[in-house]
Amino acid sequence: MRPTSLPCSRYPPTPTTRTRRRRRWSAQSASRASDPRLRRYHRIHAPSFRDRRARRARARHRRHRRRLKIVDDDGRRALHMKSANDSSTINRDVKGKVHLKDTPILEWEWKSIVLPKGGNSCKKATDDQAGQIFVVWPRFPEQVRSRVIGYVWDTTQPVGTICKSEKTGTVTYVVVRSGSGDLNKWVAETRNVVEDFKKIYGEAPEDPAILSLSIDSNDTGTTSEAMIGAVRFKSQ
Template sequence: ITLQACGSEDTRLSEKDPSPSSLAEFVVENWTSQPVGMVGIPNGWIGKDWGNSKYDFRVEAAGLGRVLHLKSQRGGTAIISKEARVDIQQYPRLEWQWNVAVLSMDGDARKGGEINDHSAQIYVTFARFPTKVRSRTIGYVWDTFAPTGTIIKSEKTVTITYIVVRSGAADHGKWITERRNVREDYRQIYGEEPYGSVDVV
């Protein structure tokens, strides 16, 4: 997971392209400091006790890097968070890679309750006191049925607004790189500039 700033959307620093660039980056997590084969909540992350929590995580080698593998079972949640104190004005872009092996048949951001079960999701939270009722969270989701580009507030948690960045089975089983301008998404949803620390889930 990488928070990026400046430069164009297609210009970024990476191990494959180490050439100088005007695009700075703040690495939230790339799993290289986590031991391969580690099971459970990764070092530096915190488990979120939301509902029936089940933390079936494993750090695995993939190509030249490492990934976090999550096995999810029906009726269980697996949510972890890592606080990243980032100046969102300086680092407005979020980049991550994900791979969904099996799509949830209960995934539809447009519907609440039992049929709102996304296959994969990344949350960016902007804390505001009191946090449980005033914090603002953008949830970037891979949904089964809701079309890409859908923006909708959660029916279950009033502080969360979902953005569907990928939908359906066309790309499942593949590693996909996503890039979002979090600052622009925040302004579109809330009509003002973001501020405060960022929490990535």
Template sequence: MSKPRFLIMLAICMLLFSPAPAWSLQHVVIADFSSGVDENGVPFGWQLKEKSGKADFSITSEGGIHALHLRSEDTSYALQKPVNVDLHKYPVLSWKWKVTKLPNGGDFRRSKRDDQAAQLFVAFSNRKVIAYIWDSSAPQGLMEDACALPFVTIKVIVVRSGPSETGKWITETRNAHADYIRLFGQEPPKIGGVRIQINSQHTETSGESFFADVVFRNHENKMGDQVLTMR
């Protein structure tokens, strides 16, 4: 097994089996990036995982939006957070993201070009993972297996593709419960973690993106309902 793939597998397993509290309110805020950072600049409650090269990230504010700003120059790294979310109670996942630079030639379907500026992983307690990505080349809407990793099954959904919408904030809403059933053919167990990732080391190029307001919610409730932020 190659070292990068071993590190990916190890990080996902650590994410899945890290303890985290369970909640039962209408909305569960995974990240609004307003709670400050530790001495290494990592948002409180999150863990930095460097796979290749040095991570380059910061917390920024744009028009009142607190965001995680990710930059990659021939590097690969992620920030991950242990959570405990039941998709039967909170089936809808929403987040904001903005991509300002896509890795040139990136394509998750080719292992030697598997680079993306923006990736949001939802890891389940049974070692199955859904990856919502903004790819440089793969067509929008494609659902396909990721490159094989031992002990972990990753299914990819291409939410956005190409440069046509780069440079602007986009709010995404996915029924993660329905996505899981569609991809794995069964009801989902609880979510064990969320991971935000960027990489450009395969294409030896660069990428840049922003993430904000990652939330699981009950689709029957309105935005004014009670909200819980997970720290």
């Protein structure tokens, strides 16, 4: 076993030439670090990974805020959503607030203004929609076992189409409206969530935990725009 070296004196040893050089270099480094021009250089030209990540997060947040706005349209209070080769989502926690036994019907109003060109919910490469309403049942692990029904306004798939997303395996789409025939019009929709869940998963659902409103155009690399008005669960 290698013996442990113990100091033979409380005074430091006489520095060698290498030690002197090292100390001189350390002093020069400290002097440079204290130079405000150098600090400014580091701040501007050599940001840390954490700084870059924070800036990207702030940029996404600002972009997200520009894409989602509350507006008044035709006497309706609505969420105005825009997408340009990106996606935006707003979530609402409904755990303990929605009881499907009493209120199985999901009702909402929406208006599509721009549909993502070539959007097709059933294909991974074109999985974009102007209007999306997701009812979510999280299950651990969420990325694998959660159950999500997405009610969408699709560009090309016909109304009534039900397909599992090739992009996100936990999502099943239900095409509620399709194409440009009703563009720039407010349209009312109703869906029996319990019946849709049974048709998709073969069993009765528990109460959902999350309701999400979303828009995207990142797969087709196009743009989309829509408004979603009041959304509520109600009795039959």
